[in-house]
Amino acid sequence: MATQSEISEALADFQVQCNENERLRRMQRDWTKVLHIVAEDNDSRHTMTVVEGETTSVEEGLIGTPDIIVTTDSETLCDMFWGDLNPAQKYLRGELKLKASQEDVMRLDAINLIVWPDE
Amino acid sequence: MVSEIRLAKVVKQRTVVSTGAGMAMATVSYSASMELATIVLGDSAWIAILIAGIFCLMAGACFAELSGMYPTAAGIKIFIERAFNEKVAMLFATMYITVAISVVGAETFVLARVLYEGTGITAVPPWAWGVVFLIAVLLLNVRGIRIAGTFQDVLAYSMFAFLIGSSIYAMSISPAPLQTPTMPGDPADLVKAVAVGVFLYVGFEWVTPLAEEVTDQRLIARGLFxxxxxxxxxxxLFNAGLTMTMAPAIQAAPGDPVYAGLIDAAIAKGALPAGIDRAALTYDQAKQAFGTSVIPHVLFYHRLFGSVGIVVIVIMSLVASVTSFNAGTLTASRYMYALARDGSLPKIFSRISINYATPYVALIALSGLCLTISLAVFVCEYFRPESYEIFIYLGAFIECMIYTVMACSVIVLRRRRPAEARPYRVPFGYVIPAVVAVFFSLLMLAIVVEHPVVAVVVLCVAMAAGYYGWRVVPRMRATARAARKAKPRRRPQRSSDAQA
Structure with a gap:
């Protein structure tokens, strides 16, 4: 089980990766969302805010009204945000749960694909 | 808890209903509705529609239970996977998506005929209308434009209000009373009519991908019902209005060039005897003649409201087709994209448009498949008129198949995972899932007995999907796993793990 600080570390790295990726910034130029990231096996909760493609903040706790809620176990969250795990596989097996519009679900995976492209 | 959190934007009940009903109500539904009317006697089509509806309702209850347990857009695959295994899930989900797409062939064909005859622009052949329509929908989808939310609600509810209102009006001014409304005739014919009736509801279950967009899963269950x-x-109502208007019209003027053409077509098809006295057609014979029309709704509204009626129905057909295609291909393309990301389809299908954030390769591939099937329908129609109806039965068969599988999944999951949370539970224990499984299995059987070509097509698709799932996918996954293993992990190792 990953701890809250491990997930925070993964999210901080993810924020850097996203903000430094020009292609991603271009694709997400009109994307402004609040994401709640919830670990279902411990109390870890995070809020990520994206404004016009830029990940402006990653904070501990659930803040504001989310557009997207990502729920899975803490290990999966860690691996996913470090880019070591393909979220589509977890999603298709029902192990990664999302609450969002279909467009946003698609975008979430697309972000992952662009930041860590399949070799 | 997550369930207590509200999303900034949630789908409301009215949108759940407009999505399901909008998906089901396509242009080909009008033709299928008339096809159903010709199978039973008089104006008793409503009985077949009701029976089909009741069984679809029960199937909907099974979907509601499963969707409540696993509220995800990848639902159908996950439901089957949890109940059986991944290979079985891949097989049925792939067959479902592939054959559902093939219904597009019939839809494009009917819409093209509506545009060809309704617009009066006969210089453009019907197949070209079909190609233009498919390309237009592809462009819409690649740009990520989705007809959704309030706009979709307005379109869908306007369409249903118009259909209901105009049908009641047609019935009220009809020169003929309702004919044998409670006597459908031969029970075997009623079974056939119910099979077509199931097709009329095709797509209602596509509300389950909305499960991620609602915070209360009961909305999905209620929406299905x-x-x-x-x-x-x-x-x-539409069926009654249609036949009560058009059958008397044909009886009154069998010499009208349009109606005479329909009577000729019915004779050629064998639906009417060659030496029939055209001046003394019965109500049911006139209905048989009208049933040969590919665009019964255009003739109906022309009869009802003149040229204004044609304009309205052309617009409505376009709206019905665009909304069904738009939502259908977007959902199917995302499923295809997810499978490619999962390693179950070639990676090329996971390519994303940076400008529009859409899976453009998956969309182009799907549109190409739709186009190929649509052109195949045009070619078949050229050699054998009304062969597009086979695609209606194909759609009905595949729906019956997926309803049967869903009902079995409910039964298996109740035994395997009895303690899992179920926001909605199908009442009366195993009775309803068992009835659904038996009824739709029998209906599948009835369809293949009547149309063996359906069995051939489904068997071919099943064999291809089975071979792909059992032989090709494991190899692709192994390659993907090896590539991933070869990549160094980015996540820092824990000190405790390092010591271990």
């Missing part, structure tokens, strides 16, 4: 209700009322 309301959708069936809306569809039943609309189809039953």
């Amino acid at each position: 309301l959708t069936i209700g809306v569809l039943f009322v609309t189809y039953a």
Whole structure:
């Protein structure tokens, strides 16, 4: 089980990766969302805010009204945000749960694909 | 808890219903509705629509239970996977998506005929209308434009209000009373009519991908039931209005060039005897003649409202087709994209448009498949008129198949995972899932007995999907796993793990 600080570390790295990726910034130029990231096996909760493609903040706790809620176990969250795990596989097996519009679900995976492209 | 959190934007009940009903109500539904009317006697089509609706309602209850347990857009695959295994899930989900797409062939064909005859622009052949329409929908989808939310609600509810209102009006001014409304005739014919009736509801279950967009899963369950209700009322009234208007019209003027052509077509098809006295057609014979029309709704509204009626129905057909295609291909392309990301399809299908954030390769591939199937329908129609109806039965068969599998999944999951949370539970224990499984299995059997070509097509698709799932996918996954293993992990190792 990953701890809250491990997930925070993964999210901080993810924020850097996203903000430094020009292609991603271009694709997400009109994307402004609040994401709640919830670990279902411990109390870890995070809020990520994206404004016009830029990940402006990653904070501990659930803040504001989310557009997207990502729920899975803490290990999966860690691996996913470090880019070591393909979220589509977890999603298709029902192990990664999302609450969002279909467009946003698609975008979430697309972000992952662009930041860590399949070799 | 997550369930207590509210999303900034959630889908409301009315959108759940408009999505399901809008998906089911396509242009080909009008033709299928008329096809159904020709199978039973008089104006008793509503009985077949009701029976089909009741069983679809029960199937909807199974979907509601499963969707509540696993509220995800990848639902159908996950439901089957949890109940059986991944290979079985891949097989049925792939067959479902592939054959559902093939219904597009019939839809494009009917819409093209509506545009060809309705617009009066006969310089453009029907197949070209079909190609233009498919390309237009592809462009819409690649740009990520989705007809959704309030706009979709307005379109869908306007369409249903118009259909219901105009049908009641048609019935009220009809020169003929309702004919044998409670006597459908031969029970075997009623079974056939119910099979076509199931096709009328095809797509109502596509509300389950909305499970991620609602915070209360009961909305999906309620939405499934309301959708069936809306569809039943609309189809039953539309069918009665259609036949009560057009059968007397053909009886009164069998020499009219349009009606005479329909009578000729019915004779050629064998639906009417060659030496029939055209001046003394019965109500049911006139109905048989009208049943040969690919665009019964255009003739109906022309008869009812003149040229204004044609304009309205052309617009409505376009709206019905665009909304069904738009939502259908977007959902299917995302499923294809997810499978490619999962390693179950070639990676090329996971390519994303940076400008529009859409899976453009998956969309182009799907549109190419739709186009190929549509052109195949045009070619078949050229050699054998009304062969597009086979695609209606194909769609009905595949729906029956997926309803059967869903009902079995409910039964298996109740035994395997009895403690899992179920926001909605199908009442009366195993009775309803068992009835659904048996009824739709029998209906599948009835369809293949009547149309063996359906069995051939489904068997071919099943063999291809089975071979792909059992032999090709494991190899692709192994390659993907090896590539991933070869990549160094980015996540820092824990000190405790390092010591271990």
